[in-house]
Amino acid sequence: MDEKKIKLEAKNVNFYYDDFHALKGINMQIEQNSVVAFIGPSGCGKSTFLRLFNRMNDLIDGTHLTGECLLDGRDIYDKRVHVDELRKNVGMVFQKPNPFPKTIFENVAYGLRVNGVKDEKYIKQRVEESLQSAALWEEVKDKLKKSAFELSGGQQQRLCIARAMAISPSVLLMDEPASALDPISTAKIEELIHELKKDYTIVIVTHNMQQAARVSDKTGFFLLGELIEYDQTKKIFLNPEKESTQNYITGRFG
Amino acid sequence: MNKKNIIQWFTFGIFRALSYLVVLILFFILGFIIYNGIGVISWEFLTGFPEDGMTKGGILPAIVGTLCLMAGSMIFAFPVGVMSGIYINEYAGNNWAVKFIRIMTNNLSGIPSIVFGLFGMSLFVNTLGFGDSILAGSLTLGLLVLPLVIRTTEEAMKAIPDSFRTGSLALGATRLQTIWRVILPMAFPNIITGLILSVGRVSGETAPILFTVAAYFLPKLPASIFDQVMALPYHLYVISTSGTDIEASRSMAYGTALVLISIVLLINILANSLRKYFGNKVKTN
Numbered sequence: 377m378d379e380k381k382i383k384l385e386a387k388n389v390n391f392y393y394d395d396f397h398a399l400k401g402i403n404m405q406i407e408q409n410s411v412v413a414f415i416g417p418s419g420c421g422k423s424t425f426l427r428l429f430n431r432m433n434d435l436i437d438g439t440h441l442t443g444e445c446l447l448d449g450r451d452i453y454d455k456r457v458h459v460d461e462l463r464k465n466v467g468m469v470f471q472k473p474n475p476f477p478k479t480i481f482e483n484v485a486y487g488l489r490v491n492g493v494k495d496e497k498y499i500k501q502r503v504e505e506s507l508q509s510a511a512l513w514e515e516v517k518d519k520l521k522k523s524a525f526e527l528s529g530g531q532q533q534r535l536c537i538a539r540a541m542a543i544s545p546s547v548l549l550m551d552e553p554a555s556a557l558d559p560i561s562t563a564k565i566e567e568l569i570h571e572l573k574k575d576y577t578i579v580i581v582t583h584n585m586q587q588a589a590r591v592s593d594k595t596g597f598f599l600l601g602e603l604i605e606y607d608q609t610k611k612i613f614l615n616p617e618k619e620s621t622q623n624y625i626t627g628r629f630g
Numbered sequence: 631m632n633k634k635n636i637i638q639w640f641t642f643g644i645f646r647a648l649s650y651l652v653v654l655i656l657f658f659i660l661g662f663i664i665y666n667g668i669g670v671i672s673w674e675f676l677t678g679f680p681e682d683g684m685t686k687g688g689i690l691p692a693i694v695g696t697l698c699l700m701a702g703s704m705i706f707a708f709p710v711g712v713m714s715g716i717y718i719n720e721y722a723g724n725n726w727a728v729k730f731i732r733i734m735t736n737n738l739s740g741i742p743s744i745v746f747g748l749f750g751m752s753l754f755v756n757t758l759g760f761g762d763s764i765l766a767g768s769l770t771l772g773l774l775v776l777p778l779v780i781r782t783t784e785e786a787m788k789a790i791p792d793s794f795r796t797g798s799l800a801l802g803a804t805r806l807q808t809i810w811r812v813i814l815p816m817a818f819p820n821i822i823t824g825l826i827l828s829v830g831r832v833s834g835e836t837a838p839i840l841f842t843v844a845a846y847f848l849p850k851l852p853a854s855i856f857d858q859v860m861a862l863p864y865h866l867y868v869i870s871t872s873g874t875d876i877e878a879s880r881s882m883a884y885g886t887a888l889v890l891i892s893i894v895l896l897i898n899i900l901a902n903s904l905r906k907y908f909g910n911k912v913k914t915n
């Protein structure tokens with residue numbers, strides 16, 4: 377088996393909200409074109425860790441980071457890195473669908489426009505491609521000029537995925553993308569993740585054990601700011617090394 | 631009906647009665663002014679100049695003056711206020727400087743308007759040498775409503791959930807793009823509310839224009855922003871307290887009041903439809 381390329385890497389990462397030590401000495405490697413799931417009880421730092429990779433934590437006052445976060449081997453907290461360039465390359469889908477108060481079309485086109493794309497033909501083409509890969513095209517192709525707010529919650533979330541993909545990032549970070557959705561929409565999004573794996577590296581936070589087991593290649597279990605165990609998803613769910621992992625996935629605490 | 635429901639029925643009954651009372655008072659004032667003023671309203675009154683020691687003729691110069699001051703003060707206060715509001719809420723974070731700015735703007739809104747009048751006279755009329763002029767009056771009125779504009783802008787921006795900001799930033803947009811393309815269009819309908827309130831306030835203020843622009847009697851229209859003008863509230867004050875013949879100009883005073891109220895009402899209606907228009911447009915822009 378040939379070595380897979382490492383897309384994302386955390387080296388001895390510590391993160392603080394003021395004095396609160398939220399992430400403690402985390403090391404992790406995420407391979408290109410793989411899906412990694414983060415699981416763990418509420419407040420253990422999954423979202424915080426995820427947000428390090430597109431520097432969304434920069435927006436919170438009084439935070440502090442030590443250690444290194446690498447994308448394609450380069451430190452993303454290096455002074456020379458432009459945050460907006462980084463975020464173009466590392467897309468994010470949030471827990472609650474957050475479409476803009478614009479048309480369906482303009483929602484997907486937004487990322488292209490703010491990144492300086494002017495070619496309307498190209499924008500149109502990217503919008504269609506993205507909606508198609510987000511499995512939403514068939515449902516919205518006749519109402520692209522309608523407000524995104526007229527879509528259902530599940531459709532809005534797929535719109536947000538399409539929006540993130542339109543600017544062709546290489547990484548997609550998803551923070552509980554299906555937690556507000558019904559089982560059918562959830563299934564659609566999971567299917568989508570399988571599809572997207574071909575072109576993207578995906579990191580997904582989830583509270584749903586079955587979902588983690590279904591969609592991911594590797595799973596990381598977090599507890600109180602520490603990465604307790606990180607391994608092949610099968611191994612984590614069938615035969616974890618640590619007792620706390622076992623307890624969590626069998627629902628004995630959390 | 632059990633006790634809980636009776637209490638509820640009773641409490642809401644009082645609330646309802648009180649709110650009707652407010653409306654009633656408002657209608658009474660309005661009715662009173664319409665009743666007394668409608669008689670003098672005519673084409674001539676609206677388009678003519680005052681005559682016979684302001685006991686006859688029209689109030690055109692005062693109408694034009696007030697419209698000039700409304701426009702002038704907004705041209706100044708609106709951009710400055712909206713930009714400060716945006717800066718305070720979106721850029722500045724929450725450090726001591728911002729807290730200081732906030733306290734100062736709040737203090738500014740507590741200062742009596744006559745003090746603004748004195749300040750405006752000293753700064754704009756004398757020091758900067760604008761003289762008694764539309765420019766000096768507009769700047770003074772603009773200063774007066776600046777806190778209001780800043781405040782409403784801030785509130786309007788604050789009401790937009792952060793998820794829209796993070797959503798935009800996560801797509802590689804800069805903060806300015808985020809504000810310009812997402813936040814401002816959403817906040818705009820509420821910012822317009824600030825505009826309505828300020829215009830209303832400006833149109834009715836007498837003290838700030840007293841020493842900066844208002845003319846006692848000036849039967850001509852302004853030719854530039856360095857001209858003095860008459861203004862409705864001041865004209866109203868003049869003809870009901872210190873005119874040549876107060877009794878004779880009584881009905882003129884009510885007519886003037888009616889015109890003033892109608893202008894404010896019209897602007898309110900206009901701004902409200904603007905608000906609705908932008909409110910609907912924002913979803914599909």
Ligand SMILES: Nc1ncnc2c1ncn2[C@@H]1O[C@H](COP(=O)(O)OP(=O)(O)OP(=O)(O)O)[C@@H](O)[C@H]1O
Nearest residue numbers: 393396398416417418419420421422423424425436
């Ligand atoms: N903006 C913030 N300011 C201060 N502390 C924060 C902030 N965000 C998160 N924290 C703290 O950091 C810790 C980790 O939070 P985080 O949101 O990363 O947890 P999580 O694993 O994503 O939880 P959940 O599953 O509930 O989403 C928590 O104890 C939380 O209280």
Ligand SMILES: [Mg+2]
Nearest residue numbers: 422423424551
């Ligand atoms: Mg979280």
